[in-house]
Amino acid sequence: MTIARSATGRRTTGRRATVRRAAVRLGAVALTGALLAACGSGASDEASDGTVTLTVDLFGSxxxxxxxxxxxxxKLHPGIKIKQTDTEDEQDYWKSLQTRLAGGGGLADVQAIEVGRIASVTQQQADRFEDLTKYGAEKLKGEFAEAKWSAATTKDGRVLGLGTDVGPEAMCYRTDLLKQAxxxxxxxxxxRKWSTWDGYLELGKQYKAKAxxxxxxxxxxxxLYTIMIGQEEERYYDASGKLIHESNPAVKTAWDTATEAAAAGLSAKLDQWSPQWNQAFAAGSFATIPCPAWMLGYIKGQAGEAGKGKWDIAKLPGGAGNWGGSYLSVPRAAKHKKEAYDLIQWLTAPEQQARLFEKQGNFPSSTGAIAKVAGATDPYFSGAPIGKIFGDAAKAAPVQVLGVHDKNVADQITNALSEVERKGTSPDKAWSNAKKGVENITG
Known part of the structure; x- marks a missing residue:
C-alpha cells in the first residue's frame, strides 16, 4: 500500500494516479521539499535532552x-519522536525524491518506495539506499511473501526496503445506487454476473439505462485498465528486462476494454486523486470502483460516516490480481540510519501490519499478518468478509514481472486513456501518444 497508493498506490500504488493540476502540484512539491530540507538540515533533529526526531516521508495515506x-x-521508545511529511500524488513524490537523491540533501530518515519503482531502486539507485542487512534484515526474510522480499533485493543480496502492504484486488460498489437502478x-x-470483464461492462450498460x-x-x-493489467504476470517487461508493452496481448485486451467502457459512456471521467474524484465518493458519482485492499481506507476517508453501510465488496471480474503495495527504505544520506531501521522493522512487523489492515484496509505483505486477518470483516462495507476476499485474492494473484520504468509506462498509458474519455481523442491516436511518451522516457 500503499494510497495515492497506490494508496499507490494509493498509493499507487500506490500505491498508483494521473493528475494534471500542475500549478497546484508544483506548489505542493515545493512546500514539501522545503519542509524536508529543513528536516534534513540537521538544525533541529536532535533536542538538547537527546531526543531524536525521525523524519518519515510518504505518499498518499x-x-x-x-x-x-x-x-x-x-511511547515504547521515549527518546524517539516521529515527524511525517507526505505528498498526495505518487508521481509528484517520486520526482521530488529523485531531485533530492541526486543532490544528496533534504532526504528523510525513512523514504517510501512504490512497488512500481522498486526495480529502479534495486537496479539503478542501489548506491543511494542503505543495505538493510547491515542491521540484521536478513533474519526477516521468512516473515514476508517471497515475491515481496525478492523485489527489494539486489542481485548481490543487498536488501533495500522492507515491504509494507500488497494490493490484492476486488470490486467495491454502492449497494444503494445498484438497488435504485x-x-x-x-x-x-x-x-457470478460479472465473473468476466464482458459481464462487468454488460451490467454497466444496464446500470446506465436506469442509473x-x-x-x-x-x-x-x-x-479499469489498471486493475485489469494487475491480473497479469507480464505487463510491460518480460523476465529478461525487455519492454513488451506494444506486443503484449494482455495490454491490448485491457486497453480495448477500457476504451470500450469510455465509448459506452460508463465512466464518470474522473482523474484519480483529484479533488473532484475525492468528492465523488460521498456524492454517489459512480456505483463501482476497482478496489485494491488499500482503497478501503481511502473510501472511508472520502465518503465519511454517511457512507457506512452503503458500500460492499465483491470478487473481482476475471480472476485475482494485484495493484500497488510499497516499501520503506533508508537513504544513505539519512541522519539516523539505525533508528530508522528499527522503526521500519517495527512498522512492517506482523502485529502492526495486521492492525493496519483492520483499521485502514492495507493488506499485509507479512505472512504472519495474513494469517492473523483471515477472519476479518468490515462493518463499513456492509460486513464484507474482507480477510477472506482479499486473502483469497492475494493467494491467487500472479507474481508480477517488474521493470525499471514499470510505473512510468503505466502512467503514460493511463494518461492516454484519460485523453480518450475526457477529450474524445480516438483510441488509435491516444495509443500512439502513449507509445511516444514511453519512448521519450525509456530512450
Whole structure:
C-alpha cells in the first residue's frame, strides 16, 4: 500500500494516479521539499535532552498516524519522536525524491518506495539506499511473501526496503445506487454476473439505462485498465528486462476494454486523486470502483460516516490480481540510519501490519499478518468478509514481472486513456501518444 497508493498506490500504488493540476502540484512539491530540507538540515533533529526526531516521508495515506502506530512507537521508545511529511500524488513524490537523491540533501530518515519503482531502486539507485542487512534484515526474510522480499533485493543480496502492504484486488460498489437502478446487490450474485470483464461492462450498460441522476457505472477507465493489467504476470517487461508493452496481448485486451467502457459512456471521467474524484465518493458519482485492499481506507476517508453501510465488496471480474503495495527504505544520506531501521522493522512487523489492515484496509505483505486477518470483516462495507476476499485474492494473484520504468509506462498509458474519455481523442491516436511518451522516457 500503499494510497495515492497506490494508496499507490494509493498509493499507487500506490500505491498508483494521473493528475494534471500542475500549478497546484508544483506548489505542493515545493512546500514539501522545503519542509524536508529543513528536516534534513540537521538544525533541529536532535533536542538538547537527546531526543531524536525521525523524519518519515510518504505518499498518499499509509495509515500509520491514523492507526496510532507512531504514538505507540514513541511511547515504547521515549527518546524517539516521529515527524511525517507526505505528498498526495505518487508521481509528484517520486520526482521530488529523485531531485533530492541526486543532490544528496533534504532526504528523510525513512523514504517510501512504490512497488512500481522498486526495480529502479534495486537496479539503478542501489548506491543511494542503505543495505538493510547491515542491521540484521536478513533474519526477516521468512516473515514476508517471497515475491515481496525478492523485489527489494539486489542481485548481490543487498536488501533495500522492507515491504509494507500488497494490493490484492476486488470490486467495491454502492449497494444503494445498484438497488435504485434495479440491479442485484448481493456480493455473491454480483460476482457470478460479472465473473468476466464482458459481464462487468454488460451490467454497466444496464446500470446506465436506469442509473440515478449524475451517477456513472465506474470512476474512470484508467482505473479499469489498471486493475485489469494487475491480473497479469507480464505487463510491460518480460523476465529478461525487455519492454513488451506494444506486443503484449494482455495490454491490448485491457486497453480495448477500457476504451470500450469510455465509448459506452460508463465512466464518470474522473482523474484519480483529484479533488473532484475525492468528492465523488460521498456524492454517489459512480456505483463501482476497482478496489485494491488499500482503497478501503481511502473510501472511508472520502465518503465519511454517511457512507457506512452503503458500500460492499465483491470478487473481482476475471480472476485475482494485484495493484500497488510499497516499501520503506533508508537513504544513505539519512541522519539516523539505525533508528530508522528499527522503526521500519517495527512498522512492517506482523502485529502492526495486521492492525493496519483492520483499521485502514492495507493488506499485509507479512505472512504472519495474513494469517492473523483471515477472519476479518468490515462493518463499513456492509460486513464484507474482507480477510477472506482479499486473502483469497492475494493467494491467487500472479507474481508480477517488474521493470525499471514499470510505473512510468503505466502512467503514460493511463494518461492516454484519460485523453480518450475526457477529450474524445480516438483510441488509435491516444495509443500512439502513449507509445511516444514511453519512448521519450525509456530512450
Amino acid at each position: 499509509f495509515g500509520y498516524k491514523e492507526a496510532g502506530l507512531y504514538a505507540e512507537y514513541e 434495479g440491479l442485484p446487490t448481493d456480493r455473491a450474485e454480483l460476482a 440515478p441522476a449524475k451517477s456513472a457505472w465506474l470512476d474512470s477507465v484508467g482505473s
